Amino acid sequence: MPLATAPLARVLAQVRFPEVQSVQNKSFVAPFQERIRKLYPRTVSDTLNGFVIGSPQLVSTNIWRYLDADGWRVSLSDSFISIETTKYTSRKDFTSRFRFLLQQLAETVGPTHTNRIGIRYVDQVLLEENESMSGMLRKEMIGVKDIFGKTHHMISELEGASKEGGATMTAFSCTDAAGLTTFVRQRRRHPRWWTCSNRKPRPNGTSRPLGRRVS
Template structure:
């Protein structure tokens, strides 16, 4: 088990995991609303630029909720364009105020960043955003089956927490959330972890409920700051975010974890 400050330490050398418990990786850029994105003719050139990799189009009518003095109120419905690969493992989402790349079949940091760079280039060329307001990357891990019973061996005591207490077997659900300011800049990381019972989730859009209990380790790093859109700038931030997330991940898990999921030390 390593001991260092995961918010400032140099990223460790990557240890590939043959059976990684990573269930989803998401990169999202938010920008001031571009209302033309709801028009087919406006997004057609963007679709054509990415259609070879993401040929399946599934437009969705989406609606969110905002908290007002009258309670939770629905937002105005909007179109979100979903562009999906033929295997259903990669998805691009484009809405009037955000674009996202997500996958359930992550293979490597370099592959993800290359796909993101190509997507951002097409986005810049065809949608032409002038500024962005937020950019973030999120990695979601889920432990199931015997791994849930072995969390005390697989994760640091700071992460397992109350689950390892004498009455831990009676805990049905426990979720911890910490917001970190990353030293030396304006980046922030939200780390969520804990035990989820069967059929439960705290984020149905990203973490689908399953039929058994599971342990979630959810790491989300972002920069919320208005700035000019730049592919190079965003890829630099993406590199920084993915390295810091991996550093935190390696701090949170033990060598037993790496070996359990097929890592070679």
């Protein structure tokens, strides 16, 4: 059940597969684009530049982006497909959209294997002037930020094995000088998301949820 006031900013799911170099060609991905065009009518092309480890050679990769008018974006490269949105409503809707994309990918591009499956929920909490994260999180999750008083920027990471097995859960948090805290929770090598519901009473007796229950 989604939390009514969950500070969810973005949700992203990705499947990585062995490189299919033909995806770089517009004519090759045209059948895939045609199948999803009614849902994601706008198409743009991005170029991702990077370096090969141990070599000064610059490598460029083309990424096809397919967008709608409601905050949804599909990305396709020669080694992954992803879907992301700022308008998440439910797991049922999100997984239904992703399943449709994977079906079209299998029938047009035809990857032979899956290297990784991941889903990421990004939460943002805007702190008011008299608030701090110590009043909203369990002390085990706060880290060293409050030890030093006024903090300009903080990034923390926590990683551990899932009790269900076969997956790694990672939680990141980043706080900037403006008091905007971003939580990134991701799960790799497993299509299901984990349950998170960290709550702590605020000084006025109310509570602000810092997780999203999606199980």
